[in-house]
Amino acid sequence: MPKIRVMPTLLFKDVGLVKGVAFDSWRRVGSAMQAVKVYNMREVDELVYLDITATSDGRPPDFETVDDLADECFMPLTVGGGVRTVEHVRRLLKVGADKVAINSAAVEQPALIREIADRFGSQCVVVSIDARRRADGTYESYTHAGRRADAEAMGAGEVLLTSIDRDGTLQGYDVELTRLVSDAVSIPVIASGGAGTYAHMAEVLREGRASAVAAASMYHFTEQTPLAAKQYLRAAGFSVRL
Amino acid sequence: MKQVAVVDYGMGNLDSVARAIEECGGRPVVTDRAAEIESATHIVLPGVGAFGDGIRNLRARGLDEILREHAVVGGIPFLGICLGMQLLGTRGYEGGVTEGLGWIEGEVRRLEPAGEDQRIPHIGWNEVAFTRASPLFAGVDTGQDFYFVHSYHLVCHDKEDVVAVTPYCGGFVSAIARGRILGVQFHPEKSQRLGFQVLRNFLAL
Numbered sequence: 199m200p201k202i203r204v205m206p207t208l209l210f211k212d213v214g215l216v217k218g219v220a221f222d223s224w225r226r227v228g229s230a231m232q233a234v235k236v237y238n239m240r241e242v243d244e245l246v247y248l249d250i251t252a253t254s255d256g257r258p259p260d261f262e263t264v265d266d267l268a269d270e271c272f273m274p275l276t277v278g279g280g281v282r283t284v285e286h287v288r289r290l291l292k293v294g295a296d297k298v299a300i301n302s303a304a305v306e307q308p309a310l311i312r313e314i315a316d317r318f319g320s321q322c323v324v325v326s327i328d329a330r331r332r333a334d335g336t337y338e339s340y341t342h343a344g345r346r347a348d349a350e351a352m353g354a355g356e357v358l359l360t361s362i363d364r365d366g367t368l369q370g371y372d373v374e375l376t377r378l379v380s381d382a383v384s385i386p387v388i389a390s391g392g393a394g395t396y397a398h399m400a401e402v403l404r405e406g407r408a409s410a411v412a413a414a415s416m417y418h419f420t421e422q423t424p425l426a427a428k429q430y431l432r433a434a435g436f437s438v439r440l
Numbered sequence: 441m442k443q444v445a446v447v448d449y450g451m452g453n454l455d456s457v458a459r460a461i462e463e464c465g466g467r468p469v470v471t472d473r474a475a476e477i478e479s480a481t482h483i484v485l486p487g488v489g490a491f492g493d494g495i496r497n498l499r500a501r502g503l504d505e506i507l508r509e510h511a512v513v514g515g516i517p518f519l520g521i522c523l524g525m526q527l528l529g530t531r532g533y534e535g536g537v538t539e540g541l542g543w544i545e546g547e548v549r550r551l552e553p554a555g556e557d558q559r560i561p562h563i564g565w566n567e568v569a570f571t572r573a574s575p576l577f578a579g580v581d582t583g584q585d586f587y588f589v590h591s592y593h594l595v596c597h598d599k600e601d602v603v604a605v606t607p608y609c610g611g612f613v614s615a616i617a618r619g620r621i622l623g624v625q626f627h628p629e630k631s632q633r634l635g636f637q638v639l640r641n642f643l644a645l
Contacts, residue, residue: 199557199558199566199607199608200562200563200564200565200566200588200608201564201565201566201585202564203564203565238632241632241633243564243565244564265455268455268456268459269455269459272459272460272463272629272630272632272635272636273587273630273632274587274589274627274630275630291452291453291488292452292453292454292455293455294453294455294456294459295453296453296456296488296589296627296630297589316490316493316535317489317490317493318451318488318489318490319488319489319490319523319534319590319591320561320591321488321561321563321589321590321591322488322589355561355563355589355591356561356563384553384559384560385559385560385561386559386561386563386564407557409559409563409564410564439565439585
């Protein structure tokens with residue numbers, strides 16, 4: 199089995215990294231380049247870089263910034279935000295992204311996922327699903343970091359599943375949501391949104407059957423690190439890369 | 441200085457591969473031109489994408505013949521990465537049935553889960569266990585983790601071509617070697633320290 203992956207998430211807005219709560223109240227948390235260099239030095243398993251306002255601003259991905267970051271990133275890199283065409287994907291892969299996350303475009307033009315998968319292979323298509331729990335306990339998924347839509351992972355190689363309710367709360371992943379999606383698909387699922395402790399990671403890997411755990415706030419705002427997370431997870435019986 | 445032709449056939453993460461080669465002390469030239477491939481000391485065929493498109497793109501640019509002339513006949517050390525390794529096979533089954541370059545006898549088939557929780561694509565860090573010694577892995581211990589992201593794998597007909605295997609989906613070939621023609625299913629350019637060691641070993645050939 200591949201090792202479970204511990205993945206820091208970098209959220210980019212305007213000119214710097216930010217972190218919010220429930221997709222709002224963004225706080226600045228530093229420069230992207232600095233973060234990439236540090237994570238590269240620490241040999242993290244994989245990095246997720248999301249330009250969170252590209253789509254709502256009607257911008258394409260910022261290829262130059264991704265190019266600069268990828269030049270310092272000798273680890274796997276998933277890039278998302280503003281990806282709407284096959285040409286966007288081609289350019290992102292060319293400048294150094296290994297996988298491309300697709301959110302809004304996937305919902306508006308589901309055929310795009312198939313087209314990208316046929317051209318570049320499913321393995322580089324990550325469908326990003328932002329889900330919110332309804333009062334009756336069912337879920338709905340969102341795009342544009344908040345507007346409602348239904349997404350389907352047709353032809354995708356991986357799901358980046360983010361709980362909007364838990365995002366930035368440090369109160370733990372939505373294990374039930376993760377389990378629901380993990381059981382429904384045969385591709386890897388990256389759990390995202392809510393990580394506050396290493397125990398939360400163990401819980402969503404075990405109970406939620408996630409293949410990877412993404413986190414941002416707990417690395418930005420606490421002393422916890424991806425390396426210590428993996429040491430904890432190894433002690434808890436998971437297979438990790440140290 | 442090693443001059444490394446990184447073959448551009450419209451498929452893949454050319455910049456990542458070129459940057460990693462630079463970090464490992466080589467001088468990468470991203471190219472699809474015969475003259476630059478001929479004058480290179482090493483050739484790397486990267487690749488992200490589907491087998492059918494990959495082979496069609498190579499042929500459309502005449503690269504199948506150029507690479508054969510300089511790698512197979514001329515003996516310039518050659519490294520195929522991921523799809524770049526798979527394309528060396530006889531035949532691929534991704535995006536229809538397509539003839540490959542045929543330098544290594546074998547078929548490129550989809551990974552089949554061999555148990556519960558074996559998810560496809562195979563994404564992440566997994567073990568590379570050596571089946572025989574290869575200069576490509578000098579200074580690397582067997583069983584170390586490298587980064588994979590793929591749904592297909594090369595099934596080799598001749599066991600002699602196999603250098604390493606990875607325990608997933610019943611086990612698949614993760615590195616091959618026939619003379620100076622080498623291939624890896626994982627991404628050395630994204631496998632940090634150990635990946636760089638493999639690239640340095642290749643550049644030392």
